[in-house]
């Protein structure tokens with residue numbers, strides 16, 4: 001662990017400062033965490049001014065790490081539900097044997113698909129959680145795989161996989177050099193950028209404007225980002241694909257298509273021209289709510305500057321999420337902005353995941369279908385809102401899901417139609433949750449397996465090095481050693497998987513690392529002179545995720561190639577870099593070498609096929625005039641994770657419905673009134689706020705609230721910020737068809753005064 005004492009203090013038990021990254025959002029800000037090691041308390045958290053990426057920046061959520069660590073309601077040891085509904089603590093061996101035995105028995109009696117699992121969003125913030133899912137999933141062997149991705153970024157994965165051959169190769173806006181930044185469906189001022197992570201995004205966006213550039217937001221809400229942008233354009237929810245097709249139509253019609261060097265390795269440009277031809281801005285204006293002249297002016301101005309066109313969650317979680325996500329990338333290719341300075345660039349992770357020659361799975365879909373409704377899988381994913389019907393005997397009959405694992409997630413609040421899911425969970429024969437809270441989901445489990453928290457384990461920013469606005473590598477130490485009978489998340493995953501498979505976990509772990517080394521060293525790799533056996537002997541750690549990270553870093557683009565490059569990066573040097581390693585700005589001109597396929601497929605058949613559905617919906621969309629609901633990101637929120645933390649839960653009620661003054665007047669509403677919001681699947685009651693930040697016809701509600709249910713241990717959340725659950729309104733049957741992602745933006749609702 002890398003630590004230093006504050007000036008004037010040298011005793012081991014004296015307060016000292018530990019440097020580590022904040023794990024709470026994608027920005028991964030560097031923090032100075034001052035601790036009292038004797039009392040095992042955090043005294044103070046400040047931004048680390050020596051972290052080159054974050055330069056001392058932090059937001060109020062930096063305290064989440066401390067408050068989760070100190071939360072008296074946080075679970076530390078396994079809990080098993082007694083027949084009377086009360087809970088008893090178990091030791092780890094008993095708990096893991098019990099879970100493995102029940103899951104294995106279900107598999108043997110009813111088949112592998114009788115078990116299912118759900119992976120929640122916090123997994124993305126825990127390197128062990130990401131690297132050690134395979135042993136558990138392989139041991140289960142089930143096709144019933146659900147994740148928060150189908151309420152989040154999955155359309156972007158599908159678009160990238162079909163266009164570039166790689167689902168996780170996100171193009172990131174070059175904020176440091178762009179002159180014209182277009183932001184659709186995102187609110188980076190609040191999120192610090194998503195799939196565009198960078199601490200202090202406000203400063204980065206202001207810098208664009210200060211150097212004479214423009215920041216344009218396109219959103220049904222005038223967001224916090226819009227407040228500092230040079231331009232804001234309202235757009236009707238769910239109409240982004242029409243708008244982006246009209247952007248393409250203008251590019252072709254006005255001779256603005258200039259892909260530059262991309263044309264040498266891009267197929268399908270002419271096909272896009274033909275597909276976009278009928279979507280003039282005049283034809284889609286009713287559907288989008290955007291005047292044709294506004295679109296034309298925007299396109300011309302964008303083309304006249306060095307620009308980056310970016311889209312995020314508002315585009316993903318809508319009826320045509322894959323088309324909208326695809327079209328954002330199409331616009332960047334047609335204008336030559338993909339892989340160009342000031343445009344959309346590809347990070348170069350230290351773990352080598354964008355290097356030429358890496359193994360990448362081809363895009364697959366439709367290999368199997370859900371039982372209840374026959375919805376096809378896409379890249380191994382099934383829409384998470386269909387979990388309930390796959391559990392219900394009435395919907396799935398004998399082939400229903402009987403065993404279920406949740407991994408760091410609270411889908412009763414964060415997946416569609418949570419009330420139905422909660423009821424369906426009670427039909428399961430066995431449910432185990434890997435979670436640190438007894439929350440609205442885990443209260444349905446038979447067993448809860450709580451892991452250590454970020455203060456108690458080391459971490460590496462494995463996902464966010466692929467989405468950062470600058471190349472970086474960041475290791476974070478454990479601030480406190482865990483108690484003897486606590487388990488890290490990766491250990492729970494591998495121990496459970498190994499027990500189901502009937503092997504010692506240490507053997508499984510060694511097989512994993514040896515399998516990895518066999519792919520990344522030896523003839524034909526970047527380390528041709530090293531054998532897997534030699535590499536294995538040279539790894540610093542004996543087990544765990546950092547051993548795998550160490551191997552990947554050593555063979556990565558900055559690595560020491562197992563001692564062949566004397567100044568190269570290895571795990572020791574990474575751990576010594578207590579303020580993180582800034583690896584420089586993102587590079588341009590990485591394509592086509594970094595592509596896993598020979599050429600960009602600008603008009604992939606799989607995605608283009610959904611244009612028929614889009615065209616059919618056009619007339620219908622123009623006629624709709626009821627209210628539709630969209631989500632809202634908040635600075636003190638992260639889905640449902642942070643509501644039990646006093647520092648973040650304090651203040652006025654944040655779970656409010658914002659609506660435009662015209663819509664409020666038509667319903668006799670004013671700010672502070674309670675309203676009933678009803679959708680096809682449910683209804684909730686919330687306080688309303690009247691504001692012209694909303695486009696007329698659109699209302700906005702944050703998600704992750706609804707802490708009103710009994711049987712949880714979330715007393716702060718219940719008392720301070722209970723709110724109402726937006727996902728009780730989300731219709732599990734409304735899907736972006738190509739990706740199976742749920743529609744959380746653009747839900748038809750009725751709003752009435754109570």
Ligand code: SF4
Nearest residue numbers: 022025028029059061
């Ligand atoms: S912006 Fe994100 S990473 Fe930075 S302090 Fe806030 S929550 Fe943590």
